[in-house]
């Protein structure tokens with residue numbers, strides 16, 4: 114009698130099946146184990162401090178694990194450096210080691226413009242931003258100030274931002290498109306391969322000295338790739 118009753122109670126039989134499934138299943142929780150392995154690895158591969166935190170969250174749950182991978186930031190490539198350089202404050206030396214002093218004569222820049230300094234070199238990929246800096250000096254003489262950078266490599270955006278000791282005015286871009294970044298700094302950008310050339314003025318200088326730090330930015334890459342960028346002032 115009791116068996117017959119059970120068959121007539123769909124809820125009862127379903128609950129029974131569920132109990133059997135749970136008791137008989139010896140596999141570990143698939144969502145928990147998958148999240149731990151993928152999330153943990155992604156977090157470990159991250160470059161920045163925040164990436165590590167996100168990876169830690171991933172180790173506690175499946176969904177958290179994939180979130181950690183997405184938020185790893187920095188370079189997702191095999192990037193030997195220089196890193197970290199994802200902001201102006203962390204800009205790497207354009208010539209390899211500071212100081213990278215360049216006068217307004219173009220042949221005092223990197224080798225691609227006839228100078229003696231090493232070209233900018235690094236690896237860029239999705240989510241990565243690379244900033245470099247060189248110091249341009251406006252000397253009295255026949256040369257003119259025209260900060261520029263160029264690359265023959267492809268697959269990223271190349272930008273250049275002159276920054277005077279005090280107020281900086283960007284009159285325009287002789288090459289590239291004018292952009293303004295957070296904080297008001299203006300520069301010139303081009304989709305690589307290409308060349309950018311800025312026309313800036315240090316408006317606070319009473320002697321018309323346009324000496325400036327120049328920041329070169331490489332970003333918006335869709336794939337991991339090494340690059341080289343030449344520059345002058």
Ligand SMILES: [Ca+2]
Pocket residue numbers: 216217218219256257258259260345346
């Ligand atoms: Ca020049």
Ligand SMILES: [Ca+2]
Pocket residue numbers: 188192194195196235236237238241242243
């Ligand atoms: Ca990089």
Ligand SMILES: [Ca+2]
Pocket residue numbers: 187188195196197198199241242243244
């Ligand atoms: Ca970077």
